[in-house]
Structures are given as structure tokens and as C-alpha cells.
Amino acid sequence: MIQTTTLLTITLMALVTYLTRVLGYVVLRDRTLSARTTAVLDAAPGCVLIAVIAPAFVSDRPADLIALAVTLAAATRLPLLATVVVGVTAAGLLRQLLG
CATH class of the missing domain: 1.10.8 (Helicase, Ruva Protein; domain 3)
Known part of the structure; x- marks a missing residue:
């Protein structure tokens, strides 16, 4: 049986991962990125x-x-x-x- 702390940790890690991805798009949505910057962001x-x-x-x-x-x-x-x-x-x- 999975422990509550383990489930909470997995859930919070998934949320933080999702938020960092979404916030990156929100912050950069109105900017034009160079090909090099786009490649770095795709590789991350x-x-x-x-x-x-x-x-x-x-x-x-x-x-x-x-x-x-x-x-x-x-x-x-x-x-x-x-x-x-x-x-x-x-x-x-x-x-x-x-x-």
C-alpha cells in the first residue's frame, strides 16, 4: 500500500513540474526566441x-x-x-x- 507522504510527494512533484513548464510558456509567450534559445528549451x-x-x-x-x-x-x-x-x-x- 502506498504511504500518504509518498503520494503527496509524487503529486507535488508533478504539480511543480507542470507549473514550471506552463509558467515558462506564459512568461515567454510574447517574446521572439532565437533558434538557439528554442533548441535549449527543447533539450531541457x-x-x-x-x-x-x-x-x-x-x-x-x-x-x-x-x-x-x-x-x-x-x-x-x-x-x-x-x-x-x-x-x-x-x-x-x-x-x-x-x-
Whole structure:
């Protein structure tokens, strides 16, 4: 069973992530951005994702290492959102199965 604090943490993290994305569009809506700035803003979500999964590279848990391999394989074939779903699902299932 999921703990209340865990659910609250996940909910607040999702809200903060959503708000930062929306506020970025609101603040920049009337500005003309250069191609370079647009490229940086488009790359930012990928950078955040890498920062989140990077600790798995040094994990000693087999479930995390296998989930990382599954996520990397998915990233070569799927778009970002699908890759995130595959990675989270793989990590959850493998942690349940392998501990």
C-alpha cells in the first residue's frame, strides 16, 4: 500500500513540474526566441530526465540496472513520454520481482 507522504510527494512533484513548464510558456509567450534559445528549451526536459536516471548507473541493485537497460533500449525506439512510461513501469515491476 502506498504511504500518504509518498503520494503527496509524487503529486507535488508533478504539480511543480507542470507549473514550471506552463509558467515558462506564459512568461515567454510574447517574446521572439532565437533558434538557439528554442533548441535549449527543447533539450531541457531531456536533461532533467537524465539527471533523474543517472544515479541508476551507479546502483548496485540488479532491478535498477536491468530497468536502466530496458529504458535505454526503449529510448532508441520510442518518443520521450513512452520511454518514461516504459522505464518507470520496468523499474516498478523489477523492484517487486527482484527486490
